[in-house]
Amino acid sequence: MSKAEYDVVAFKNVMIPMRDGVRLATDIYRPAMGAEVAEGRLPTVLERTPYNKERGDFPEKGNYFTRRGYVLAVQDCRGRFKSEGEFYGYRDDPPDGYDTVEWIAKQPWSDGKVGTMGTSYMGWVQSALALLNPPHLASMFPNVSIFNAGLHSVRHAGALEMRWFAWAFLRATDSKEAAADPAIAKALLEMRFDELITRWPIKRGQTPISLTPIYEEYAFDILTHSDYDEFWRRTGRGWMGDVEEYLDDHADVPMYYSGGWYDSYCRSTPEFYVKMSEAKKSPVKLIMGPWTHGDAAIFARTYSGDVDFGPDAAIDYNALRLRWFDQTLKGEDTDILKEPPIRIFVMGGGDSRRNKDGRLNHGGRWRHEKEWPLARTKYEKYYLHGGGGLSPEKPKEKSSSTSYVYDPDDPVPTIGGNLSTLLYILPMPEGYEAMEGLSNHEKMAVLNKPLAKIGAQDQVEAPDVYGAKPPYLPLSSRRDVLVFQTPPLKKDMEVTGPLHVELWASSSAVDTDFTAKLIDVHPPNEDYPNGYAMNLADSIIRARYRNSFEKAELMEPGAVYRFAIQPYPTSNLFKRGHRIRLDISSSNWPRFDINPNTGEPLGLSTTTVKAVNTIHHEAARPSHIVLPIIPG
Numbered sequence: 001m002s003k004a005e006y007d008v009v010a011f012k013n014v015m016i017p018m019r020d021g022v023r024l025a026t027d028i029y030r031p032a033m034g035a036e037v038a039e040g041r042l043p044t045v046l047e048r049t050p051y052n053k054e055r056g057d058f059p060e061k062g063n064y065f066t067r068r069g070y071v072l073a074v075q076d077c078r079g080r081f082k083s084e085g086e087f088y089g090y091r092d093d094p095p096d097g098y099d100t101v102e103w104i105a106k107q108p109w110s111d112g113k114v115g116t117m118g119t120s121y122m123g124w125v126q127s128a129l130a131l132l133n134p135p136h137l138a139s140m141f142p143n144v145s146i147f148n149a150g151l152h153s154v155r156h157a158g159a160l161e162m163r164w165f166a167w168a169f170l171r172a173t174d175s176k177e178a179a180a181d182p183a184i185a186k187a188l189l190e191m192r193f194d195e196l197i198t199r200w201p202i203k204r205g206q207t208p209i210s211l212t213p214i215y216e217e218y219a220f221d222i223l224t225h226s227d228y229d230e231f232w233r234r235t236g237r238g239w240m241g242d243v244e245e246y247l248d249d250h251a252d253v254p255m256y257y258s259g260g261w262y263d264s265y266c267r268s269t270p271e272f273y274v275k276m277s278e279a280k281k282s283p284v285k286l287i288m289g290p291w292t293h294g295d296a297a298i299f300a301r302t303y304s305g306d307v308d309f310g311p312d313a314a315i316d317y318n319a320l321r322l323r324w325f326d327q328t329l330k331g332e333d334t335d336i337l338k339e340p341p342i343r344i345f346v347m348g349g350g351d352s353r354r355n356k357d358g359r360l361n362h363g364g365r366w367r368h369e370k371e372w373p374l375a376r377t378k379y380e381k382y383y384l385h386g387g388g389g390l391s392p393e394k395p396k397e398k399s400s401s402t403s404y405v406y407d408p409d410d411p412v413p414t415i416g417g418n419l420s421t422l423l424y425i426l427p428m429p430e431g432y433e434a435m436e437g438l439s440n441h442e443k444m445a446v447l448n449k450p451l452a453k454i455g456a457q458d459q460v461e462a463p464d465v466y467g468a469k470p471p472y473l474p475l476s477s478r479r480d481v482l483v484f485q486t487p488p489l490k491k492d493m494e495v496t497g498p499l500h501v502e503l504w505a506s507s508s509a510v511d512t513d514f515t516a517k518l519i520d521v522h523p524p525n526e527d528y529p530n531g532y533a534m535n536l537a538d539s540i541i542r543a544r545y546r547n548s549f550e551k552a553e554l555m556e557p558g559a560v561y562r563f564a565i566q567p568y569p570t571s572n573l574f575k576r577g578h579r580i581r582l583d584i585s586s587s588n589w590p591r592f593d594i595n596p597n598t599g600e601p602l603g604l605s606t607t608t609v610k611a612v613n614t615i616h617h618e619a620a621r622p623s624h625i626v627l628p629i630i631p632g
Contacts, residue, residue, distance in 0.1 A: 091238030097129025149241025150232030158542025260291030305455025348573030416457030497628030
């Protein structure tokens with residue numbers, strides 16, 4: 001791989017013109033010998049961000065890649081920080097990204113090859129510009145990026161992922177309005193999102209976000225556009241994160257997709273690999289680890305949430321990206337294309353004890369694979385049974401069901417899972433004046449606090465769980481959480497791949513939600529006398545979208561319908577003695593927004609009704625989960 005043999009010279013706030021005349025601020029890090037810029041033409045790696053190009057690890061990446069012979073360009077997205085124009089999430093990123101790639105290729109220091117990298121939004125914008133197929137785009141390394149925002153990211157099978165509503169509120173705090181007016185900044189920084197959503201739904205114009213109209217517009221657009229309509233598909237009026245419908249337009253260049261089993265884009269990342277592998281001729285690769293949402297710092301961890309996966313779980317993420325770009329931009333043989341295209345981390349195999357850092361030792365190991373899903377997978381249905389059983393045996397009863405009451409005013413609290421950016425801002429501390437020298441973005445970074453626990457967690461309420469109430473019992477003890485589990489397993493069982501839950505259900509309401517959560521139940525030991533219920537994957541279906549995400553259809557109360565739920569994929573070894581558990585309910589708050597059960601337009605209903613929801617598990621209506629079991 002390339003060695004660190006250069007010094008770095010940074011050219012700050014180079015204003016790159018877009019086709020409409022707006023200029024975007026870009027920091028360009030160039031290799032140098034001492035204070036003199038190195039001669040010759042070099043490949044460029046581009047990263048575009050709405051999060052301030054001068055913060056955090058962007059300068060660090062400039063140092064890492066530039067010292068190894070790359071020009072690194074880091075750009076503030078339109079309307080953010082030093083860039084001109086107006087910011088509305090994702091809307092202008094395709095043409096802005098295209099224009100930036102082509103501007104770079106024309107510079108005298110560029111060899112004409114541009115690669116892209118970045119995490120989360122910085123992954124989105126790579127897909128955005130690739131949909132316009134810029135001629136000089138030569139390689140991509142999207143990390144935890146979106147494949148279809150309207151179906152399984154911003155909105156999720158009809159529900160709203162609340163992290164995106166929170167994201168809009170957080171972005172308002174470092175908006176240009178906040179930077180220009182201290183009064184607006186103070187109002188936004190004192191806005192408690194965790195308190196606002198106790199009065200759900202939030203009303204337009206009645207919170208400090210209304211002081212930044214474009215951010216409020218975005219927040220209420222994603223809240224109220226519950227149908228998968230033209231708003232999500234549009235390209236002429238701006239892009240909203242739908243790559244799936246425009247695959248033919250996407251650039252055919254080498255692509256490396258990375259993600260984590262507990263990341264908020266866990267479904268999107270393997271889908272990118274599958275669809276791009278089918279549609280494109282260039283090499284496509286995939287790595288999935290046991291991580292939550294983030295970049296190099298997260299990939300260097302051995303844990304996710306409250307669970308540790310052993311020392312092998314951590315990787316050097318910058319070194320991996322360097323191998324990729326050395327191969328695909330410089331043409332050096334790093335052997336990365338000779339390896340099998342997929343690398344996955346199979347979680348599990350540990351002793352289930354508490355380690356020195358206080359986390360459950362779940363263990364795991366890396367493995368290369370040739371395809372996704374794995375060709376040797378045995379898809380096996382595990383059926384729900386009356387009394388809480390879960391087994392490969394199909395139910396024989398002519399009539400069998402379990403009912404519960406879902407109360408929108410008392411939703412099931414979120415404990416762990418595939419979350420990111422579900423944050424709120426702590427109150428300003430005493431000595432607020434001491435923070436006056438910080439920018440609004442820096443203040444927010446100090447005061448940000450997660451609204452819900454992330455990653456792998458024991459499914460037990462606690463004082464630090466949002467919405468939990470004393471005496472802080474297991475979620476399984478709630479009346480509105482149905483538990484179906486196997487007996488202790490007699491042998492190890494690996495589950496790796498996409499998951500599918502099929503429920504036959506009815507409701508007393510015209511609309512409601514059904515949720516599903518797959519859990520690895522560790523048996524009791526001295527460190528965990530009550531065992532440990534470790535969440536693996538979850539999802540939801542909004543009943544009005546049971547037949548189509550494009551057109552809502554209310555239910556007839558009491559009628560039985562089939563519901564398909566697609567939890568995010570996983571890779572986990574259920575050890576002998578563990579149980580496989582499936583929890584069914586109708587809420588997971590604040591991971592997803594609350595269904596009021598009224599059938600009114602979503603995001604606007606000011607009333608709620610309780611629903612009696614019934615899960616059927618009988619011969620003619622065999623509710624089940626399909627587990628992707630790997631033999632041996």
